[in-house]
Amino acid sequence: MGFYDLNKQERLNLVAEINKNIFAELASADLKETTLYFADEDTYIRKSAYLAIGKIYIADAPLRPAIISALEKLFPEPDFKIRQTVINAAGEIGKTDFERVKHFFDKGLFDEHHSPRNAVIGSIKKMGEINPVPVLEWARSYLHHQDKEIRREICHGIELRGRKYPQDILPLLQELQYDKTARVRNTLVHVIGQISYKKGCIQTVVAHLKLWENQQLVQAALEEIIDVHDRYKDFAVLTQDQARQYLEDHL
Template identity: 60%
Template structure:
């Protein structure tokens, strides 16, 4: 039976049992039970497992060194679900101890399987929101990587921090403004739209775009920002109406004025 086919009390019992299985695996240095959960077909079982690992790491200092050793071993497992859950476990740890798990993301970025690379993106999002300084410093190292997918993944990964603090990621995004790869450019425009619609964010995004040199890219970003504020997108969640956004851009975007 799938996790969400259970009632609330049954789900809590499963969560408690998975936590105990993970803790016991580390304490007894036997990963058999841990692997059962890490490889489970049910996404929510795997999520419960990697969240449990994060909780155990954060509350059991004596186990931290061993946990990292075991996770490094699991990162080489042939099962992509195990590797994916391992990266997500590292993401839980990295929200507070990013320096301990940097190597996991250096490896995961180049995994052959897309689910592991997606787990890196998801982890960078949640780590960047909670622990931005070291995570963004790490991300800078990959902004100009020769692999276009790495550049795209980094761009996507830093998005969540930008939704509340666009000023933290705009300098990194700016470095991608002349990227010639379509997928990178599309992701960049998407992220600029996503970090524009919360209260106080549009002003920061527009102000920063005034310093960008790629006018065609800026115009694409502006089109996306306006569209994000439309009824078909996020109008129910935006701080400003679409008309207010258009008016603000017309008044404050210097590039549009320079293009006359």
Template identity: 65%
Template sequence: MTFYDLPKEERIQLVAKLNQDIENDLEQKEVKSIETYFSDDDTYIRKTGYLAIGKIFYAQPQLQAVILSTLKKLMQSDDELVRQTVINAAGEIGKFHFEKIQAFMDTGLFDKHHRVRNAVIGSIKKMGECNPVPVLAWAKPYLKHEDKEIRREICHGIELRGRTHPQDILPLLKELEWDDTRRVSDTLIHVLGQIAYKRGCLQTVVNHLNLWQNKELVQKALDEIVDVHHRYKKFAILSQQEAIDYIDANYKV
């Protein structure tokens, strides 16, 4: 029976038990319960586990060193679910203390399993939203990494910050305008589309695209932006026609 198959009262009890078990492990410098929850097949059990780590980290400063050493130990696990959950737990800490968990992100980016690498992308998103300065500074050099998947993952990871503060990530995205790897350029175009339909973002994106030299890529990005305003018309600030009119009036071909 999975987490959400349980009645609400039983879910509340399970979360309380999970939090207490993890706290007990940390106080006793053990990993048995943490490892059990971190390796659970149920996504929501693992999520409750990494959220518990984050809560304890902030609520009980005396356990912070133990938490970091425990996560470091668990990062050596052969189980990709454990490593994935370690990265997600580190991401909770990195929302306000990125310098303490940067090494986990460096390691996770090169993990052999896509689940772990995807956890890095998700963590960059949530950390970048709350703690953009160190996270984006860390991300920038990876945009020039020789491994195309690293460039793609970082591009995807900084997207969420761009939905509210496009000016923060557009200079980083510009680093990829001449990337000749299709997967990277496709992700770049996708990210530009995803940030451009949010409130106040189209203007910032179009103004910045006027500075880009790769006109072929920019045109694809503009086409994606127009299409996104149709696909997400229930959520877009402007109608598709308003987006087209703005681009026509403000993009300098």
């Protein structure tokens, strides 16, 4: 029976049981139940497990070394779901203590399976939104990696921080303006659009784009900004026509 096949109270009871069992196993270093949760076919069971790790890490400082040790013990497991859940758990910890878990992301970026790699990107998003300074510093170190997929994933991963604070990620995006891979450039243009439609954001984005040298890419980004104001018209501060007019007035 899946997580959402249970009624609300049953789900609450299950989450409490998962928290209780993981807490007990962290204290004893016996990770039998924890491993089963991390490998569960139901994504919501796995999510409950990695959220439990994050909560315990925040609430119980003496257990923190044991938590890091447990994640390091589970990380080499052949089941990609376990590695994915380890990275997601590290992402919860990295919201407040990125230095303790960044080695999981260094390795996870190069995982042979796409699910752990996607977990890295998801974790960068959630950590970068809350704990941007160390996360963006780490991301910058991979901006010019020889693997184009790494560059693309990092570009995508820093997007969420930019939706509220585009000024934090625009200098990193600027470093990719001459990337030779179309897939990376397309992601760059996409991210510029995504960080342009909330209150005050188009002004910050346009002011920064004026400093960019690659006018062909800037033009593509401007078209994406106009387009995104239509695609996200229910959430955008400006209408598409207002966004188009703003660009005409300021560029």
